[in-house]
Amino acid sequence: MQKLRLRKILLELVMILFTVIYMFPVMNLVFSSLKSTGDLMRNPVGLPSVLEFGNYVVAWTKMDYPRAFFNTVVICGGSILFIVIIGSMAAYPIARYRTHFNQAMYLFFLATIMIPGQAIMIPLVRLFYKTGLVNTHISLIVYYTAAAVPFAVFLFTGFIKTIPAELEEAAAIDGSGAFRTFWKVIFPLMKSSVTTVIILNIMWIWNDFMMPMVLLQSEKMRTLTPSIFNFFEEFVTQWNYAFAASVLVMVPGILAFLLLQKHFIEGMVAGGVKS
Incomplete structure (x- = not known):
């Protein structure tokens, strides 16, 4: 003892x-x-x-916090919306219909998880320049959605397999089609895994520096993290203001995690079920 x-x-x-x-x-x-x-x-x-405390006032003003916050929320919110919708809708047939095509698509999604973002950055940036999407919210929403959907599919597929198929059979008896069954029966049960995907992508998208710096050249389109770069000049670095700006950038992400954390571990465990 x-x-x-x-x-x-x-x-x-x-x-x-x-x-x-x-x-x-x-x-x-x-x-x-x-x-x-x-x-x-x-x-x-x-x-x-x-x-x-005046450091925070200077940081708020110089990085134009409300504008940068708005850009970040639009990009983060739009990306997560598409990640959840596309990822969940792709995962449902993969989890329920064991066809060769669906299994091949599942392997394809898993394979794309292993591709580092740096490997496709140059052709991706060239594509956005040619399509005129640079300095737009759409460019980053498209990039984040494409990059995050494969892992979302992996997580959602594992979770959907834990949901009893009898629920869908009952819905089919009531005359519900596959599309309606998914949104009315299956998706509401995916709360914990959806929350996990949301948290993981908020942490990544909110704090990403590289892609917003490359694709958003205009100061008016800058998100929060690249705005910290305003305090690093050629001959002078204003470290105290940069630290204050970093805290301002960090706080919303922490608050989002604290609000959603009770579903996080549950979703990770449920989404890790073997195929």
Whole structure:
């Protein structure tokens, strides 16, 4: 009994240690965002001597936060909407109808997960330039949707296989077609897996820097993360304002995760069922 209790205490201490290690960079970011330039240079790691909340005002103004926030919400929301709709509708026939074509499509989706985004970046950017989609929300919505749908299909397929087929048989007896059965019966039961897909893609799309920087050349179209680059000039880097801007970018994503987290683990476990 004593050994078991000692193991639990040691495990808790180890977990506390890992929590401190993982939280230290975040806390240092918050503390650094509240320092003056001189204080940051003198004491880059410790607590701020004076709380400079004005850093957030400067960061909010210089990065034009409301505009950048609106662009990010439009791109993130539009992408997630298409990812959920296309991914769930593609996963349903793959999970329910075991044809050779559906199995081949499932393998195709799994294969595309393994392709790194950097491998297709150059032809993708050229395609967007030729189609005139650069500096538009549509370009990033198309990119994020195409990149995220394969994993969404994988997750949704595993989850749909756990849903009893008798529910669909009952709906068919009532005269419901496949399309109506999916949206009225199956999709409402996919809440946890849909939430998992939403959380994973919010974290990725909200924090993505590379693709918005490449495809959105206009300042008016910039999303939140590339807007932090406004504080990095040729000869001067305003680190305290950049840290404040980073906190402003980080907060909405954390809030979204906290609101949706209760369904996250459930959806990941259910979506990982073997085919």
